Amino acid sequence: MASFIIRRLGQALVVLLVMSMLVFAGVFVIGNPVDVLISPDATQEIRRQVIAQYGLDLPLWDQYLHFLRRLLSGDLGTSFVFNMQVGTLIAQKLPATLELTLIAVLFASAVGVPLGIYAGYRPDSIAARVIMAVSVLGFSVPTFWIGLMLIMVFAVQLGILPAGGRGETRTLFGVPFSFLTADGWAHLILPALNLSLFKMSMMCRLAASGTREVMLTDTIKFARAAGISEATILRRHVLKLISIPLVTVFGLELGSTLAFALVTETIFSWPGLGKLIVDSITSLDRPVMVAYLMLVSALFVVINLCVDLAYVVLDPRLRHGRR
Amino acid sequence: MSEARPLQSVSPLAAFWRDFRRNRVAVVALAVVVAIILLAVFAPFVVPQDPYDLKSLVLRDARRPPGYVGRDGMLHLLGTDSQGRDLLSAIVYGLRISLEMGLMAGAIAFAIGAVVGCSAAYLGGRIEALIMRIVDVQLSFPAILLAFVVAAILGQGKGQLILALVFAQYAYFVRTAHGAAAAERQKDYVQAALSVPMGGWFVITRHILPNSLPPLIVVATVQVASAISLEATLSFLGVGLPATEPSLGMLIANGFQYLMSGRYWIAIYPGVALIVLIMAINLTGDQIRDQLNPRLRK
Numbered sequence: 001m002a003s004f005i006i007r008r009l010g011q012a013l014v015v016l017l018v019m020s021m022l023v024f025a026g027v028f029v030i031g032n033p034v035d036v037l038i039s040p041d042a043t044q045e046i047r048r049q050v051i052a053q054y055g056l057d058l059p060l061w062d063q064y065l066h067f068l069r070r071l072l073s074g075d076l077g078t079s080f081v082f083n084m085q086v087g088t089l090i091a092q093k094l095p096a097t098l099e100l101t102l103i104a105v106l107f108a109s110a111v112g113v114p115l116g117i118y119a120g121y122r123p124d125s126i127a128a129r130v131i132m133a134v135s136v137l138g139f140s141v142p143t144f145w146i147g148l149m150l151i152m153v154f155a156v157q158l159g160i161l162p163a164g165g166r167g168e169t170r171t172l173f174g175v176p177f178s179f180l181t182a183d184g185w186a187h188l189i190l191p192a193l194n195l196s197l198f199k200m201s202m203m204c205r206l207a208a209s210g211t212r213e214v215m216l217t218d219t220i221k222f223a224r225a226a227g228i229s230e231a232t233i234l235r236r237h238v239l240k241l242i243s244i245p246l247v248t249v250f251g252l253e254l255g256s257t258l259a260f261a262l263v264t265e266t267i268f269s270w271p272g273l274g275k276l277i278v279d280s281i282t283s284l285d286r287p288v289m290v291a292y293l294m295l296v297s298a299l300f301v302v303i304n305l306c307v308d309l310a311y312v313v314l315d316p317r318l319r320h321g322r323r
Numbered sequence: 324m325s326e327a328r329p330l331q332s333v334s335p336l337a338a339f340w341r342d343f344r345r346n347r348v349a350v351v352a353l354a355v356v357v358a359i360i361l362l363a364v365f366a367p368f369v370v371p372q373d374p375y376d377l378k379s380l381v382l383r384d385a386r387r388p389p390g391y392v393g394r395d396g397m398l399h400l401l402g403t404d405s406q407g408r409d410l411l412s413a414i415v416y417g418l419r420i421s422l423e424m425g426l427m428a429g430a431i432a433f434a435i436g437a438v439v440g441c442s443a444a445y446l447g448g449r450i451e452a453l454i455m456r457i458v459d460v461q462l463s464f465p466a467i468l469l470a471f472v473v474a475a476i477l478g479q480g481k482g483q484l485i486l487a488l489v490f491a492q493y494a495y496f497v498r499t500a501h502g503a504a505a506a507e508r509q510k511d512y513v514q515a516a517l518s519v520p521m522g523g524w525f526v527i528t529r530h531i532l533p534n535s536l537p538p539l540i541v542v543a544t545v546q547v548a549s550a551i552s553l554e555a556t557l558s559f560l561g562v563g564l565p566a567t568e569p570s571l572g573m574l575i576a577n578g579f580q581y582l583m584s585g586r587y588w589i590a591i592y593p594g595v596a597l598i599v600l601i602m603a604i605n606l607t608g609d610q611i612r613d614q615l616n617p618r619l620r621k
Binding site for chain 1: 460463465467468471472475548552555556560575579587590597601602605606609
């Protein structure tokens with residue numbers, strides 16, 4: 001167990017290092033930030049000064065080493081556009097995204113999994129067919145399109161919910177959150193719903209196909225033969241057997257929801273990380289992009305680590321050291 | 324379906340079609356996919372107006388609702404967009420671009436995935452471990468993020484976008500091909516072929532690859548649909564195709580600004596077309612997956 005954790009931690013570090021190189025190299029290709037920073041009619045002298053100030057005159061590997069050193073000391077650099085510490089900038093935007101993402105994923109699991117189990121348990125019932133059909137819809141329809149529909153119906157036609165922004169926030173532990181006020185919820189509900197529909201369909205379909213397969217196995221036949229009630233079978237056996245793919249998806253989707261927040265935040269003008277990165281790519285704000293990508297990579301590495309550990313807990317075959 | 328096998332053997336394809344026909348939803352979906360492909364291929368002959376022939380555009384006809392009859396007597400069944408384009412024609416042309424992107428990206432990713440996945444399974448050892456580790460790491464990042472970053476780095480353009488889509492999707496194919504091929508690699512007939520000995524490339528192309536195709540085909544349907552959706556999303560975010568290649572995503576993005584003022588049709592109808600396309604592909608893929616899943620054949 002301990003050696004497994006240590007090995008996975010080592011792998012995670014290697015992945016992060018490789019990611020930092022890729023991200024740095026990739027972002028370097030996007031464009032010359034000097035053009036953004038310096039007005040075209042600046043003198044050569046000013047140009048040189050600014051370039052030297054941001055370290056853009058050093059060779060690439062030197063810039064990378066500097067970048068890595070600063071990264072390790074927790075200094076993510078200064079945003080070219082906002083002229084403030086990238087760490088501070090991200091810390092400002094992060095709560096909004098986390099709030100949106102968490103609510104969306106929780107909502108998706110709480111609604112999607114029970115629906116999916118039912119659809120897999122009685123695959124021929126009308127309700128199951130409706131659930132599966134709607135889930136195909138949720139799976140197929142692009143997130144941005146659902147966002148537009150939600151805005152059109154609830155904000156434009158019905159006029160009952162706001163189309164963008166975070167609304168009134170209340171501070172908790174020094175961080176502003178929307179979910180603590182009624183107005184905040186009104187602003188939160190459409191983007192959260194938008195973000196969760198895809199995950200909900202995914203959870204639902206996964207739970208349905210898992211349940212369908214599990215119901216055909218001998219485990220269930222024996223459980224029924226033993227006279228265990230159907231409700232207990234579903235809760236004790238089916239849920240447990242389908243939980244492994246569900247946990248994977250829950251973990252991975254938590255991360256991918258962060259990525260999809262990119263789209264939802266853009267549509268609903270939700271002032272979070274996703275909107276920040278879309279804006280920083282258009283304005284070639286290199287430090288922000290690098291920091292965002294590194295943060296997301298780190299997040300994914302951590303999530304994957306947690307998913308692997310959850311496997312060990314859930315799957316006795318792994319626990320007893322088959323790997 | 325474990326019916327008694329008829330004496331006269333049916334070709335696998337015919338048997339597949341016989342099972343496929345039983346699901347009416349899937350048949351309709353397949354028909355829709357075929358119809359859309361035909362519509363896209365023959366777009367110039369089907370639509371009432373060439374939406375990118377600037378001479379035929381009348382600015383006074385811009386942003387008219389569905390059913391509007393233009394100044395030249397032309398009926399705009401789905402209305403017109405912000406430049407006076409017939410929306411129906413623009414959508415058919417948009418479908419064409421979206422399909423092209425999705426199919427191209429899907430085909431390239433399929434090819435890369437099949438070759439890399441099968442080779443990795445065949446070669447085994449360190450190379451296999453390395454390739455699969457890279458793929459696993461890549462798969463742990465959401466496709467939308469990868470595609471978004473690559474598209475942003477490469478800039479706008481058809482080739483760039485396809486590259487971004489392939490980069491975001493090839494790993495799914497590699498993993499699937501590897502899984503199927505690794506299972507085949509263990510089987511006796513492959514071992515026998517290798518002990519004869521037959522060349523490695525021959526064994527891969529003649530034995531391992533054909534037997535790994537079913538799961539790859541399932542992944543391909545899903546991935547083409549998601550490539551189309553990704554393309555639309557990227558174009559909507561402004562990092563996809565340039566304005567000269569108006570895919571469905573861009574039509575929707577253009578309509579977004581008019582949504583607030585109640586001119587819903589500019590954004591809605593291209594979206595409906597997009598959804599019909601993606602859903603039809605997914606439903607067809609679902610049926611194929613169920614038919615190829617041995618665990619459901621009981």
